[in-house]
Amino acid sequence: MDLNYTPEDVAYRKQVRAWLEENLPREEVRTLDDRRRWHRKLYEAGYLGMGWPKEVGGAGARPMEQAIVADEMARVNAPAPTNGLGLGIVGPTIVVHGTDAQKQRYLKKILTAEELWCQLYSEPNAGSDLAALKTSAVDAGDHFVVNGQKIWTSSGAVADWGLLLARTDTKVAKHKGISCFLMNMRQPGVDVRPLKQITGSSEFCEVFMTNARVEKADQIGKLGEGWAIAQTTLGYERGGRALARVTSYQSQHHRLVAAARRLKRHGKALIDDPLVRQKLGRIWADLEVERYGALRTLTMLERGEHPGAGGSLTKLSYSELEKRFMDLAMEILGPYGQLTDGAPEEFRLEIDTAVGDRGTWAYAYLWSRAGTIYAGSSEIQKNVIGERILGLPKETRADRPGAAR
Numbered sequence: 006m007d008l009n010y011t012p013e014d015v016a017y018r019k020q021v022r023a024w025l026e027e028n029l030p031r032e033e034v035r036t037l038d039d040r041r042r043w044h045r046k047l048y049e050a051g052y053l054g055m056g057w058p059k060e061v062g063g064a065g066a067r068p069m070e071q072a073i074v075a076d077e078m079a080r081v082n083a084p085a086p087t088n089g090l091g092l093g094i095v096g097p098t099i100v101v102h103g104t105d106a107q108k109q110r111y112l113k114k115i116l117t118a119e120e121l122w123c124q125l126y127s128e129p130n131a132g133s134d135l136a137a138l139k140t141s142a143v144d145a146g147d148h149f150v151v152n153g154q155k156i157w158t159s160s161g162a163v164a165d166w167g168l169l170l171a172r173t174d175t176k177v178a179k180h181k182g183i184s185c186f187l188m189n190m191r192q193p194g195v196d197v198r199p200l201k202q203i204t205g206s207s208e209f210c211e212v213f214m215t216n217a218r219v220e221k222a223d224q225i226g227k228l229g230e231g232w233a234i235a236q237t238t239l240g241y242e243r244g245g246r247a248l249a250r251v252t253s254y255q256s257q258h259h260r261l262v263a264a265a266r267r268l269k270r271h272g273k274a275l276i277d278d279p280l281v282r283q284k285l286g287r288i289w290a291d292l293e294v295e296r297y298g299a300l301r302t303l304t305m306l307e308r309g310e311h312p313g314a315g316g317s318l319t320k321l322s323y324s325e326l327e328k329r330f331m332d333l334a335m336e337i338l339g340p341y342g343q344l345t346d347g348a349p350e351e352f353r354l355e356i357d358t359a360v361g362d363r364g365t366w367a368y369a370y371l372w373s374r375a376g377t378i379y380a381g382s383s384e385i386q387k388n389v390i391g392e393r394i395l396g397l398p399k400e401t402r403a404d405r406p407g408a409a410r
């Protein structure tokens with residue numbers, strides 16, 4: 006593990022910082038069109054699809070360069086680009102498993118946000134146990150006919166295309182009968198219904214497919230390989246933005262400390278309460294541990310190694326930490342955490358919610374639960390860590406929640 010940045014990395018960071026100073030949107034990025042414009046700017050500067058090969062429109066950048074861009078964006082609280090699932094999951098899946106024709110057809114339009122994507126994996130009875138999925142894709146000669154239901158589809162309401170897992174064989178072991186497809190969301194057989202979330206926003210959807218059509222040319226990999234392909238996709242979800250995440254949490258922490266200085270209870274500033282100080286210190290220490298964990302992952306990636314099950318450690322620790330951090334924020338702020346316009350800066354949390362609203366501390370608190378569920382819940386990460394890192398015995402069906410004892 007190397008904690009020093011090379012002179013090239015330092016120079017690259019300076020260059021990125023200067024670009025952001027020049028180009029960061031001065032106005033609020035609220036609508037999808039605003040976000041597309043900002044996305045396009047980032048793409049033209051070479052800051053999107055950075056790790057993808059140059060031949061397909063990426064920048065062929067090193068993991069460290071990607072981390073530096075994400076980190077600098079977090080430092081200035083830059084809005085995220087749109088098409089997060091296209092960039093983070095679908096694109097890399099096509100890069101690794103797609104045909105040349107698929108790469109030609111889809112990748113550039115993901116990078117430019119001309120086409121927005123969603124991920125059609127989870128179903129009402131197939132989340133953690135994804136291999137139980139029931140949506141079917143039946144061969145109809147030159148295309149497949151798709152029937153079934155997906156749920157928790159982020160960005161489903163705006164997506165033009167979806168990365169779909171569907172069952173193509175019911176006679177083999179459940180994970181062997183799944184295939185992967187690219188499905189046009191803008192067709193009569195696809196009905197998208199937004200779901201209202203606890204945060205008040207509706208970026209999730211239910212997606213109902215009734216005799217929907219998927220072209221044969223849009224099958225990814227071979228029939229029955231969908232499970233293996235999904236594992237790479239989920240791998241991308243678990244990798245990633247670790248360093249940038251710590252940077253944003255730390256700047257939020259600074260705001261929380263400022264709020265604790267301003268707020269008084271029983272005539273005394275909260276920051277002078279030893280318990281509050283201790284709790285704030287604890288979160289800061291945890292964040293520092295996260296930073297070193299992120300640097301360790303980055304060092305591995307730079308060496309061309311894959312973090313493997315170690316990704317589960319990162320996912321588990323940051324998502325649980327985010328929850329503890331937001332619990333503390335609510336404890337300190339109380340109702341001040343709901344303030345928006347006109348409130349002092351430290352009582353607002355200008356986080357980018359990627360849904361056209363800059364969020365409050367209360368929003369972030371409600372949202373913080375999500376990290377412990379998506380891309381493999383905390384319990385699932387613990388299973389992976391137990392089995393693949395600690396070498397504990399494998400979970401059996403009887404160990405699962407709800408199993409008869």
Ligand SMILES: Cc1cc2nc3c(=O)[nH]c(=O)nc-3n(C[C@H](O)[C@H](O)[C@H](O)COP(=O)(O)OP(=O)(O)OC[C@H]3O[C@@H](n4cnc5c(N)ncnc54)[C@H](O)[C@@H]3O)c2cc1C
Binds near residue numbers: 127128134160384
């Ligand atoms: C913010 C967010 C965005 C999402 N976006 C998408 C998306 O775009 N596309 C998509 O397809 N899906 C998406 N999902 C769905 C997500 O992948 C699932 O919610 C997740 O896989 C968990 O599945 P589930 O909700 O069905 O819960 P379940 O699998 O039913 O789990 C319920 C509870 O049981 C626990 N549990 C389950 N199995 C075990 C076990 N074997 N051992 C111990 N405990 C267990 C879980 O940890 C959890 O606490 C998203 C979810 C969230 C929160």
